[in-house]
Amino acid sequence: MQRVAPAPNLMIATLWADMLRRDGISATVQRAYASGIAGQIPPDQALPEIWVEDDHHLARALAMLDQLQHPxxxxxxxxxxxxxxxxxxxxxxxxxxxxxxxxxxx
Missing domain, CATH: 2.20.28 (Rubrerythrin, domain 2)
Known part of the structure; x- marks a missing residue:
């Protein structure tokens, strides 16, 4: 598994993972509910993250997320x-x- 990117919130993370899955990339959202402990760990470490299960899909996933973030x-x-x-x-x-x-x- 490879980490693709952190997302600003759970809604965006879920949307990004769904878009990757729709394109045939097996992706998951990690740290979905870590925001509840943001006061106990640095806030940037409590953000949800997108991960791809197949390391070979990382470059394609990064390119897709770049397109989603820069329409x-x-x-x-x-x-x-x-x-x-x-x-x-x-x-x-x-x-x-x-x-x-x-x-x-x-």
Whole structure:
């Protein structure tokens, strides 16, 4: 087993492990409930961690987590309402138009 990364909280750790498992990487969350003893150990040592069971999947898991932590940034104008949408969003928050209808992203 190899440690992939600590997560800021249990919800994010579970989400990351689920995403890795969905891609065929056997991953587990360790220290899921260690936050309860954060006052007795350093807080950074009480964070939940993502571990992969097969050492050969470590590089792929690290790359996937990097993509999850750094989604692509986009800026596009919605053809439905002319709202400028920034960030990794695929749909206009104002009118619900999908980005594909707006043409290529910039």
């Amino acid at each position: 692509p940034e986009r800026r596009w104008a919605c053809p439905g309402c002319a709202e400028v949408v920034e960030g990794p969003f695929e749909q206009c928050w104002n009118c619900g138009t999908l980005r594909e209808a707006a043409g290529p992203a910039s």
